[in-house]
Amino acid sequence: GENVEQHPSTLSVQEGDSAVIKCTYSDSASNYFPWYKQELGKRPQLIIDIRSNVGEKKDQRIAVTLNKTAKHFSLHITETQPEDSAVYFCAASWAGNTPLVFGKGTRLSVIA
Amino acid sequence: GAVVSQHPSWVICKSGTSVKIECRSLDFQATTMFWYRQFPKQSLMLMATSNEGSKATYEQGVEKDKFLINHASLTLSTLTVTSAHPEDSSFYICSAREVVLMPQHFGDGTRLSIL
Numbered sequence: 585g586e587n588v589e590q591h592p593s594t595l596s597v598q599e600g601d602s603a604v605i606k607c608t609y610s611d612s613a614s615n616y617f618p619w620y621k622q623e624l625g626k627r628p629q630l631i632i633d634i635r636s637n638v639g640e641k642k643d644q645r646i647a648v649t650l651n652k653t654a655k656h657f658s659l660h661i662t663e664t665q666p667e668d669s670a671v672y673f674c675a676a677s678w679a680g681n682t683p684l685v686f687g688k689g690t691r692l693s694v695i696a
Numbered sequence: 697g698a699v700v701s702q703h704p705s706w707v708i709c710k711s712g713t714s715v716k717i718e719c720r721s722l723d724f725q726a727t728t729m730f731w732y733r734q735f736p737k738q739s740l741m742l743m744a745t746s747n748e749g750s751k752a753t754y755e756q757g758v759e760k761d762k763f764l765i766n767h768a769s770l771t772l773s774t775l776t777v778t779s780a781h782p783e784d785s786s787f788y789i790c791s792a793r794e795v796v797l798m799p800q801h802f803g804d805g806t807r808l809s810i811l
Contacts, residue, residue, distance in 0.1 A: 627802040628802045
């Protein structure tokens with residue numbers, strides 16, 4: 585089955601700096617890669633996703649890149665703000681038809 | 697759009713009690729719903745996948761007689777933790793998907809504490 589590795593487990597950045605979180609997946613058939621943000625005690629919220637037919641997707645300060653050959657994808661947050669502090673999870677699935685397999689999460693702290 | 701409602705948000709009960717958690721898709725029809733369990737500071741672990749009108753598919757290691765899942769309609773799935781014990785205490789989250797290739801949307805979760 586699919587296995588998703590996520591790094592780093594914790595990340596601290598100064599407000600205004602960029603943050604990068606990286607994930608690798610094992611199943612080359614996976615072709616859907618969402619990122620979720622989870623604040624303490626709350627639901628995971630979808631912040632961006634990418635499908636394997638594109639290499640990069642951007643939404644304001646958030647971008648995701650995908651390297652199918654290397655089987656890794658990354659989340660980039662620019663101009664970080666304190667409200668970006670949360671746990672971020674990457675995930676992977678095949679054709680959206682299989683359940684999402686999540687990484688272990690990255691606890692991002694943005695220091696004002 | 698794509699709102700998933702989960703109730704109750706918090707349950708505290710005695711050991712041996714059965715607890716039912718509801719997951720509803722409010723503004724879309726969810727052909728598939730998923731149930732996850734999350735321990736503190738850990739990732740989401742898939743427990744089971746349920747498709748409307750059919751039996752749930754459980755992940756390895758999840759006791760189907762312990763965690764009963766029903767997906768009787770396109771907007772409602774329920775998880776019943778039967779004869780709950782302290783080790784069942786956890787944060788349970790459902791998610792719903794309208795059709796394949798569509799994103800999964802999560803409920804607010806249920807924090808279950810068994811005394």
